Amino acid sequence: MTASATLPARSRRRSIPGTGGRAAAVFLIPFFALFAVTMVAPVAYAIGMSLFAERRNGLGFGGSEIEFVGLGNYGAVLSDASFLEGFGRLAVYCLLYVPTLLVVALVLALLLDATVTYARRAFQLLLFLPHAVPGVIAALIWAYLYTPGISPIVNVLASGGIEIDFLSVQMVLPSMVNIAVWEWAGYNVIILFTALQTVPREVLEAARVDGAGEIRTAFSIKTPLIAPALGVALLFTVIGSLQLFTEPKILSSATTAVTGTWVPNMWAYDAAFNRNNLPEAATASIILAVLAGALSWAVTRFTSRERTR
Amino acid sequence: MTAVLDRPAAPAASTPPLGPRAPRRRNRRHRLLGAIGVNGLLVVGSAYMVLPLLWLVFAATKDARTLYSGDLFSFGDAFVQNMQTLLAQDDGIFLRWLGNSILYAGVGAVVGGFVSLMAGYAFDKFEFRSKKALYAAVLVGVLVPNTATVIPLYLLAAAAGMTNTYWAVLIPTLCNPFSVYLARVFSAGYVPNETLEAARVDGAGTVRSFLGVALPMLVPGFVTIALFQFVGIWNNFMLPLIMLQNRDLFPSSVGIALWQSQVQQNPEFSTLVIAGSFISVLPLVLAFVMLQRFWRSGLSAGSVK
Numbered sequence: 001m002t003a004s005a006t007l008p009a010r011s012r013r014r015s016i017p018g019t020g021g022r023a024a025a026v027f028l029i030p031f032f033a034l035f036a037v038t039m040v041a042p043v044a045y046a047i048g049m050s051l052f053a054e055r056r057n058g059l060g061f062g063g064s065e066i067e068f069v070g071l072g073n074y075g076a077v078l079s080d081a082s083f084l085e086g087f088g089r090l091a092v093y094c095l096l097y098v099p100t101l102l103v104v105a106l107v108l109a110l111l112l113d114a115t116v117t118y119a120r121r122a123f124q125l126l127l128f129l130p131h132a133v134p135g136v137i138a139a140l141i142w143a144y145l146y147t148p149g150i151s152p153i154v155n156v157l158a159s160g161g162i163e164i165d166f167l168s169v170q171m172v173l174p175s176m177v178n179i180a181v182w183e184w185a186g187y188n189v190i191i192l193f194t195a196l197q198t199v200p201r202e203v204l205e206a207a208r209v210d211g212a213g214e215i216r217t218a219f220s221i222k223t224p225l226i227a228p229a230l231g232v233a234l235l236f237t238v239i240g241s242l243q244l245f246t247e248p249k250i251l252s253s254a255t256t257a258v259t260g261t262w263v264p265n266m267w268a269y270d271a272a273f274n275r276n277n278l279p280e281a282a283t284a285s286i287i288l289a290v291l292a293g294a295l296s297w298a299v300t301r302f303t304s305r306e307r308t309r
Numbered sequence: 310m311t312a313v314l315d316r317p318a319a320p321a322a323s324t325p326p327l328g329p330r331a332p333r334r335r336n337r338r339h340r341l342l343g344a345i346g347v348n349g350l351l352v353v354g355s356a357y358m359v360l361p362l363l364w365l366v367f368a369a370t371k372d373a374r375t376l377y378s379g380d381l382f383s384f385g386d387a388f389v390q391n392m393q394t395l396l397a398q399d400d401g402i403f404l405r406w407l408g409n410s411i412l413y414a415g416v417g418a419v420v421g422g423f424v425s426l427m428a429g430y431a432f433d434k435f436e437f438r439s440k441k442a443l444y445a446a447v448l449v450g451v452l453v454p455n456t457a458t459v460i461p462l463y464l465l466a467a468a469a470g471m472t473n474t475y476w477a478v479l480i481p482t483l484c485n486p487f488s489v490y491l492a493r494v495f496s497a498g499y500v501p502n503e504t505l506e507a508a509r510v511d512g513a514g515t516v517r518s519f520l521g522v523a524l525p526m527l528v529p530g531f532v533t534i535a536l537f538q539f540v541g542i543w544n545n546f547m548l549p550l551i552m553l554q555n556r557d558l559f560p561s562s563v564g565i566a567l568w569q570s571q572v573q574q575n576p577e578f579s580t581l582v583i584a585g586s587f588i589s590v591l592p593l594v595l596a597f598v599m600l601q602r603f604w605r606s607g608l609s610a611g612s613v614k
Contacts, residue, residue, distance in 0.1 A: 031425060132540065134589065243457075281460050285458070
């Protein structure tokens with residue numbers, strides 16, 4: 001039951017006669033209708049909205065006027081101290097989370113692929129299980145595991161003389177990284193492990209004959225050969241880390257160290273629902289989408305250059 | 310020398326020849342240490358993944374008092390009582406939340422999965438104008454983070470007066486560009502072009518040959534796509550949180566988060582939160598254990614680029 005067994009090599013595509021535009025349209029219209037309504041239209045609407053601002057008259061009585069402000073909202077959001085602080089936190093989070101996740105996933109995948117490993121399927125299942133846990137519940141479980149008095153971890157550490165407050169201002173960010181690694185490591189392990197299985201056995205045999213040990217083979221032969229899969233994992237991890245919302249939102253009810261505008265997504269949520277400033281919420285969303293686009297473009301460029309090198 | 314020559318004829322069972330014996334034993338000890346190290350590390354990794362889940366199971370059996378006593382991993386005796394409290398809370402609203410989760414995730418997985426399957430099939434099998442551009446749009450859709458479109462979706466839904474309805478959560482989940490990408494890979498792998506051509510020669514139109522010939526071959530791919538969509542929608546939090554104000558429409562994730570936000574005022578809520586979490590994780594864990602074949606093939610297809 002490996003990838004190659006379920007997915008036989010793609011048969012060389014020839015266009016099947018009589019399968020032109022009209023036939024294709026029947027199959028494509030449902031998806032692209034949904035795509036237009038749920039992705040294109042909202043983003044276009046939000047871009048439009050981000051160019052206007054609501055000006056309240058006097059003391060908030062007598063209604064309000066909508067006026068065109070051009071890029072004014074972008075200036076306002078990008079110079080807002082709490083938004084920038086959130087962005088800084090998100091950047092630190094990405095810098096901690098992305099390498100940690102990839103290293104943990106790569107090491108576990110290489111261990112799974114080692115010749116001396118027993119019970120591969122069982123290990124894969126156990127490693128993958130956290131992915132079945134909804135983000136809200138993952139965050140809740142860890143919130144309890146971080147809470148002094150409830151947490152077995154905190155208690156054990158305390159009885160060993162180590163006092164750590166996982167929910168303090170300094171520790172809450174690494175604590176959040178841990179939650180995300182827990183949720184996503186197994187998923188990436190499977191992706192990388194599948195790629196490792198396609199490494200030709202002759203290559204590994206040749207390395208063995210040349211006297212390379214198992215560890216050396218793992219890092220200097222297998223790892224470079226699965227660079228494309230690592231690139232995919234990197235791309236989705238970066239995109240995923242920009243989505244950060246659920247974990248801080250849940251932890252914000254467990255600790256005051258997480259404020260209501262802790263990351264840009266929470267800032268946008270706060271703008272829309274607590275400050276009722278919809279144009280600024282739209283602006284923040286567009287900024288995030290553009291940033292995600294730029295980052296994924298950069299990652300794709302970076303990984304494809306590494307590959308052709 | 311003769312011993313070496315003998316070896317193929319008399320394998321494992323015979324006594325090993327004298328010459329290569331010593332290095333081989335060292336090799337074996339080396340291998341044993343390696344095996345212990347590798348498997349040991351995997352056990353540690355698996356424990357990191359499984360222990361928090363196990364804690365949830367233990368916690369679901371405790372009442373508020375024993376929960377806060379911070380006991381190590383051990384069973385309490387309040388499981389039945391916790392479940393009764395959970396189901397009785399607010400006239401059984403938790404069952405309603407669970408039903409909503411099943412509705413959102415079930416409809417989203419089946420309908421959305423089928424829509425994606427059709428699109429992926431068309432991208433694989435048909436030739437048409439601006440195919441490249443349309444597929445590029447799908448890939449851009451894969452790369453835009455969900456959360457970046459949630460607030461724009463809310464703004465549009467608010468303008469259309471559709472917030473706080475089932476549709477506000479259902480419709481966005483039907484569109485999943487990544488599933489289209491997967492469907493294209495599956496279509497290329499499972500449905501040979503020759504079969505479709507044969508169907509055409511027999512006089513089947515494109516729709517009929519899709520439904521009658523290709524679809525049966527695509528069932529495993531469909532299950533994989535539907536499984537991933539089901540889990541994705543079940544786990545979705547930001548979209549329903551933003552779209553819904555009426556508690557009766559909440560999925561379980563938003564409902565549990567609502568209870569969690571009340572824990573600080575009333576610690577009794579934590580048993581509700583834990584019992585609810587336990588119940589809403591259970592179906593997903595079972596699905597993953599039983600449908601292993603499908604998520605494995607989905608992840609391997611997803612890593613092909």
